[in-house]
Amino acid sequence: MPNSNSSQAPGQNKISIIIVNGRQREVSGHKLSYLELVSIAFPDNQPDPNILYTVAYANPHGKDGTLVDGQDVEIKEGMSFNVSKTNRS
Numbered sequence: 001m002p003n004s005n006s007s008q009a010p011g012q013n014k015i016s017i018i019i020v021n022g023r024q025r026e027v028s029g030h031k032l033s034y035l036e037l038v039s040i041a042f043p044d045n046q047p048d049p050n051i052l053y054t055v056a057y058a059n060p061h062g063k064d065g066t067l068v069d070g071q072d073v074e075i076k077e078g079m080s081f082n083v084s085k086t087n088r089s
Contacts, residue, residue: 019080033072041083050088057081 015026020040027040038045038053045051055067058080067073 016075016077016079018075018078021081021083027075029075031072031074034067034069036072037067037081037083041081042085045085051085052088054084054086055081056083 013028014030015028018025018027020037025040032040034053034055037055041053056065057067057073058064059076060078060080061076065073073079
């Protein structure tokens with residue numbers, strides 16, 4: 001039988017402070033997806049097939065890397081993300 005309190009288990013709703021494009025943000029959960037990070041960085045942008053996003057991150061507690069559409073990353077306190085957009089040519 002599944003634990004009905006699993007969403008209240010320790011760490012499930014943990015708030016972490018991250019930096020996205022130089023701005024401090026509070027996020028909950030253990031992972032963020034490429035699309036979630038794009039949305040945090042550019043909350044007012046509408047989806048546009050002519051725009052490509054680059055998501056790079058620096059993790060003070062592990063590896064640095066990049067994300068592409070469909071990927072996610074485990075969040076650690078103090079991570080820094082740079083999300084940039086370019087026009088498809």
